[in-house]
Amino acid sequence: MKKYKEVSIDPTTQKMYERAQELGIETVWERLEKQQPQCGYGLLGICCRNCMMGPCRINPFGGEPKRGVCGADADTIVARNLLRMIAAGAAAHSDHGRHVALTLLVAAEMAEKFKKEGKPVLELDNMASNTLPYQVRDPEKLKAVAKRLGIETEGKSIRELAKEVAEVALNDFGKQDEEPLAFLKAYLNPKTYEIFEKAAEKAGMPWFENGILPRSIDREIVESLHRTHIGTDHDPVSILLHGLKTALGDAWGGSLIATELQDVLFGTPKVIKAEANLGVLKEDYVNIVVHGHEPVLSEKIVEAAQDPELIELAQKLGAKGINVVGMCCTGLEVLMRHGIPIAGNFLQQEMAIVTGAVEAMVVDVQCIMPATVDVARCFHTKIIDTSPIATFPGAIHIKFDERRADEIAKEIVRTAVENFPNRSKQRVEIPKEKMSGYVGFSVEAILEHFGGTLKPIEEAIVEGKIKGVAGLVGCNNPKVKQDHNHIKIANELMKRDVLLVGTGCWATAAMKYGIFLPEYADTENVGPGLREFAKEWGIPPALNMGSCVDCTRILVLADLVARDLNVPISALPVVGSAPEAMTEKAVSIGTYFVASGITTHLGVVPPVLGGPKVVKILTQDLYDIVGAAFIVEPDPYKAAKLMYEHIMKKRKELGI
Numbered sequence: 281m282k283k284y285k286e287v288s289i290d291p292t293t294q295k296m297y298e299r300a301q302e303l304g305i306e307t308v309w310e311r312l313e314k315q316q317p318q319c320g321y322g323l324l325g326i327c328c329r330n331c332m333m334g335p336c337r338i339n340p341f342g343g344e345p346k347r348g349v350c351g352a353d354a355d356t357i358v359a360r361n362l363l364r365m366i367a368a369g370a371a372a373h374s375d376h377g378r379h380v381a382l383t384l385l386v387a388a389e390m391a392e393k394f395k396k397e398g399k400p401v402l403e404l405d406n407m408a409s410n411t412l413p414y415q416v417r418d419p420e421k422l423k424a425v426a427k428r429l430g431i432e433t434e435g436k437s438i439r440e441l442a443k444e445v446a447e448v449a450l451n452d453f454g455k456q457d458e459e460p461l462a463f464l465k466a467y468l469n470p471k472t473y474e475i476f477e478k479a480a481e482k483a484g485m486p487w488f489e490n491g492i493l494p495r496s497i498d499r500e501i502v503e504s505l506h507r508t509h510i511g512t513d514h515d516p517v518s519i520l521l522h523g524l525k526t527a528l529g530d531a532w533g534g535s536l537i538a539t540e541l542q543d544v545l546f547g548t549p550k551v552i553k554a555e556a557n558l559g560v561l562k563e564d565y566v567n568i569v570v571h572g573h574e575p576v577l578s579e580k581i582v583e584a585a586q587d588p589e590l591i592e593l594a595q596k597l598g599a600k601g602i603n604v605v606g607m608c609c610t611g612l613e614v615l616m617r618h619g620i621p622i623a624g625n626f627l628q629q630e631m632a633i634v635t636g637a638v639e640a641m642v643v644d645v646q647c648i649m650p651a652t653v654d655v656a657r658c659f660h661t662k663i664i665d666t667s668p669i670a671t672f673p674g675a676i677h678i679k680f681d682e683r684r685a686d687e688i689a690k691e692i693v694r695t696a697v698e699n700f701p702n703r704s705k706q707r708v709e710i711p712k713e714k715m716s717g718y719v720g721f722s723v724e725a726i727l728e729h730f731g732g733t734l735k736p737i738e739e740a741i742v743e744g745k746i747k748g749v750a751g752l753v754g755c756n757n758p759k760v761k762q763d764h765n766h767i768k769i770a771n772e773l774m775k776r777d778v779l780l781v782g783t784g785c786w787a788t789a790a791m792k793y794g795i796f797l798p799e800y801a802d803t804e805n806v807g808p809g810l811r812e813f814a815k816e817w818g819i820p821p822a823l824n825m826g827s828c829v830d831c832t833r834i835l836v837l838a839d840l841v842a843r844d845l846n847v848p849i850s851a852l853p854v855v856g857s858a859p860e861a862m863t864e865k866a867v868s869i870g871t872y873f874v875a876s877g878i879t880t881h882l883g884v885v886p887p888v889l890g891g892p893k894v895v896k897i898l899t900q901d902l903y904d905i906v907g908a909a910f911i912v913e914p915d916p917y918k919a920a921k922l923m924y925e926h927i928m929k930k931r932k933e934l935g936i
């Protein structure tokens with residue numbers, strides 16, 4: 281067993297980890313230990329299970345076997361495995377995006393139906409009626425998205441526009457022509473577009489029609505599986521090019537659709553103050569943790585928890601009220617839009633249950649450990665799974681249906697409330713630590729803050745007050761001490777006057793240590809230029825841009841700056857990093873950052889080292905193909921230095 285200080289720098293995790301040990305509860309860290317030594321072939325990416333002549337493994341020391349049964353060599357196998365990771369990550373993000381688009385469409389169609397049935401027309405035309413399970417909370421954003429897509433907005437109701445926008449989005453998933461995605465064409469500046477168009481030709485593969493411009497989100501994912509089927513694509517170059525294309529379908533398709541249409545349905549985030557860490561759980565309240573990724577669910581849980589009847593029930597059962605808190609990305613969604621406190625990031629899901637104070641953990645999709653069910657068995661906590669595509673053995677299944685969203689959300693909240701009397705008070709131990717911070721920095725909120733333009737940021741960059749911008753994203757991984765790399769890299773970059781924007785479990789980490797407070801600019805972790813800039817504008821030195829699908833906000837922001845300067849994104853002094861990467865989604869994000877022109881650091885080595893050609897393509901050749909590449913460096917200090925050097929190189933190239 282590990283010492284509590286080895287697993288995390290977060291005091292709440294440390295405490296709950298100790299508590300778990302006291303109670304004999306196995307956690308992610310013990311399970312990781314039991315996996316040691318992890319398979320060397322797997323770590324290097326040189327095992328293949330793509331057909332039943334295998335599984336095949338390549339000798340990493342240069343001896344035999346050098347090839348799989350079919351003849352595939354190490355580079356082919358590594359590239360194929362990587363492409364499958366990208367495809368899975370892109371699929372997860374994009375299926376989420378599809379779900380949001382379908383929700384918008386369903387709501388618009390219900391409005392149409394109710395209108396025909398003679399219900400109040402104005403409310404329904406504006407999609408503001410609460411007879412609808414989902415409303416359009418941000419009609420201005422809907423119009424802005426429609427305009428970008430070239431949809432005529434004059435004389436159309438919100439309901440009509442919602443339907444049209446949802447249809448264009450859904451078409452991007454399944455269309456069969458060779459045209460690039462409508463959303464990509466609508467959002468991407470022409471200079472970067474041109475790089476995508478020419479990338480494959482530059483890489484010596486002119487038969488890629490339209491280069492690495494994705495044609496349809498689903499098609500690129502399906503083609504990834506096709507290409508990696510035995511006996512299909514074997515050249516690491518073409519395999520990886522298709523990886524870029526698939527990831528771009530995630531970036532400028534699936535994830536972008538998720539973010540934009542979530543803003544339409546639930547409101548575009550505005551700057552707001554909120555709290556983070558396990559200390560947001562309340563001893564005398566019914567605690568509900570929403571965990572997973574899709575606000576289509578968590579928004580409704582937040583609403584249902586405000587139902588007077590359910591609050592009354594909670595009080596009748598001895599609680600003071602109902603306390604909804606978030607976990608992982610869905611937590612960030614409701615944090616960004618409503619200031620709902622976030623209890624933690626990925627490695628705190630089990631820790632939250634160990635407090636003994638959680639009545640229900642309501643989960644949907646992605647990053648939810650099946651182990652939560654086992655930990656919950658040691659307490660009264662109910663794990664409630666809600667997604668028809670994600671079932672957890674041992675959990676309670678209350679499957680969600682958008683058409684009956686309110687009813688089901690109430691049932692879920694009621695289940696949690698009714699569980700309150702089962703809580704064993706003596707076993708409750710909630711760590712006190714929590715931290716506040718400002719969140720809600722959507723692109724729109726940033727623009728508003730700076731007076732409708734990004735000029736102040738651009739000027740500060742040109743002046744050198746800010747050296748550049750780093751997008752910090754991604755997960756926790758128990759192979760890394762929780763939050764350690766997140767915070768070290770953040771501080772090392774801010775010390776060098778790099779403005780940070782970030783999402784996902786990085787953002788939750790940053791918030792827990794106070795980085796989203798304007799006062800943080802006064803600490804020794806922030807350089808004088810960035811400090812001055814942050815103070816001048818009354819912002820923290822790092823901006824929380826949301827969940828992982830909201831990495832597209834970072835791209836859209838970079839794209840706006842690129843437009844202002846009339847350069848491709850790859851010319852900007854911007855870097856990315858996933859300091860504690862874990863998921864396949866993180867692999868897709870890293871890949872689409874790089875493909876979009878943002879050189880990106882990974883703090884956890886992906887399973888590619890067994891393929892020397894693949895490594896060379898990813899870390900070097902991509903500079904010539906898309907103007908950016910990967911930096912892989914587990915040491916956070918060295919990583920920050922490399923990222924800073926890249927920023928300085930870009931500044932030099934721009935002549936600033």
Ligand code: XCC
Nearest residue numbers: 609647754755784785828
């Ligand atoms: Fe999952 Fe999105 Fe990674 Fe956190 S950062 S571990 S993906 S919750 Ni998105």
Ligand code: SF4
Nearest residue numbers: 328331334336348350
């Ligand atoms: Fe082995 Fe080739 Fe089959 Fe992979 S595809 S398992 S390398 S025979």
